[in-house]
Amino acid sequence: MPEAATDDLAIALTYYSPYVSGLTNMARDIAEGLAARGRTVTVVTSHFDSGLPLEEEINGVRVLRAPVLARVGRGVVSPQLVALGRRTLGRARVASLQLPMLEAGAIAAGLRTPLVSTYHCDVTLPPGLVNDVQRIVVDASNRLAMRRSVAVAVTSEDYAQHSRMWSSIQPSMHVVAPPCPAPPPGRPNYRETDGPHIGFLGRIVREKGLEHLVRAFRAVPDPDARLLLGGDYAHVAGGSVVSQVRAAMGDDPRIRLLGFVPEERIGDFYASLDVFTLPSVNAFEAFGIVQAVAMLAGVPVLSSDIPGVRQPVVQTGFGTLVPPGDEPAITRALQDLYTNPPDRTRGIARAQRAFSVANVLDAYEVLLDKAVSPRER
Template sequence: MGLTYYTPYVSGLTNAARDVAEGLVRRGRSVTVVTTRHDDALPVEEWVNGVRVLRAPVVARLGKGTIAPALPVWLAAASKGAGVVNLHLPLLEAGVLAAAARGAGAPVVLTYQCDVDLPPGVAGEVQKVVVDASSRVAMRLATTVCTTSLDYAEHSRLFASMRGKVEGIPAACHDRSGGAPRFRDGTGFHVGFLGRIVEEKGVPWLVEGFRALDDDDARLIIAGDFAKIAGGSVIDAVRDAIGGDDRIRVLGFVPDDALPDLYASIDAFALPSVNAFEAFGIVQVEAMMLGVPALASDLPGVRVPVQRVGEGVIVAPKDAAAITRGLEQLRDQHVAGTIDRPALAERARQHYGVELTVDSYERVFDAARDAARR
């Protein structure tokens, strides 16, 4: 596998890569991850839960991206004798890495997480053009392009480049059951958010929408990292939006072992994403797998879990009033007891889960390897 950030960095992209890598190792496969040394405190090489991780030195940073000249060299070396190389995009060096892997004799499967979305301005537009061009090169060289849903693929800027070789595979979603509701504050309606506190998550709009909820007993729990974020956090905007509303709590980073308690503490989950950099939303699915309905933005890919599971609310992005109405609907359903939570959880588990995702990737990887050998 090749990607910019790998564990211990936390994001949907890195978690998706980690879950597939470790899932394949559990099945007896050998997996090497070639990534960047985004934190100088990390070792250049180590084994993480059975996965060999190589981290190329970073010589410069460009927004959320890194410049690591050794990355393609190391990936080419690791590709020799590999059954398949899986690159996770968006990735500045995608085209170079795909060419390096093919040059080493390995077939390439891409995991295209999302289109790049950068702040307005000349620098952002230039970066976007360069990354998109690199992605198109990688797609031409790839056997298969995996996206978290066909809905997202069909609305991507790069759909023309992946047409005919795209496959929808949801990101791996974990069973977070068994938690205790230790984050609850009273018996009122509790809404939860979990994710990096960054622009694309739309947290200020969620705060504004929640604050308009006429319910003194309602609570909003905002969990997620804002301290170590590539490209910067919007935590100041979130705090400004909260003002003095003591119904809202910002927890900061919540480790994996505390996530069951977080999900057990909420009655609804909110994913108010605002742009194409969000393409799925693992966290909303993990809530659904525990019978917690979700409010999600009407964005390609993001809306799919709610549509597929058949429970929850879809709202327009960047629309605080729509969020308020959606939360009112979920609150009223919660109070009336009209949501069949066990049935919701069962439907979500039929469609999503770590092993289902690893099954799909294993099938795609084996097909690419077998085709290259013929």
């Protein structure tokens, strides 16, 4: 007889909480949401921070971390992650891989547990021989994992169709939006004036297009306007572009580089804004959860018109889209969203229907239950 499953769901991914990114936050919210619904969930990840324990429980989710031998760009080299992943996922009722992931193919190969993969985004790296080899290897690994998956979840068909992995995604694609918890009510403690307050929240990295946002904001003539840039730049896989952002800021006294915004102040951050921005410049960004969270907080969004990233604005109408990197267009849109904001009540309602955590967890439970092998039904 087959060995009894030890978990309802086991998830493997490169980085997990307390690391902060859209991918890790989505995996965390799904894991913790399903655990809160009574499912046993284990996460296997890398021991990317030596100050963290190798094993712990976080909000009902068991987290196992495999030692890291080296770091390559945004990724890590962890042979033990493969062994730990195969062992843990092999004992679960359903397995999940969060892609892109270097080790995905090795974990998936020969895995008897039904596998549901979530493909978040393509790996996008600067030109160069090492980066080109890394991208080719990761893509090949992800293709193998998706071929062995009974389902491949994506956050939007829009992004998936434009992905270089489309041929591997399409045969078993299921569209499930990321869970977007509304921020807690906050006080506008980040406001300094009565002028427009523009915000960004996320990692300070190349693909976010922050230099374009900064230069576009500097063309806004209002001396009472403020640009609040929140996000980690000290502990970012692959390195941050904070020096380039500072150079773009120049001597403009209206711009604030806030650094990491702790969870307990997220509500205050959104409550301080008139417009939220996500000025991404390439397809590494597949959705942009932070902009959906801003909408749930009642803040209209300026976003780049690129596959996936444009979907929250397209689905809700609560914001505007601009061509990526078009600084004059960003300047005009910032001023228009402040002076002629879309209807806030309608925007919040549409965002709640599209991105609520409960609706997304319902969809994932259906997907995971369908994946269970016939011998368990």
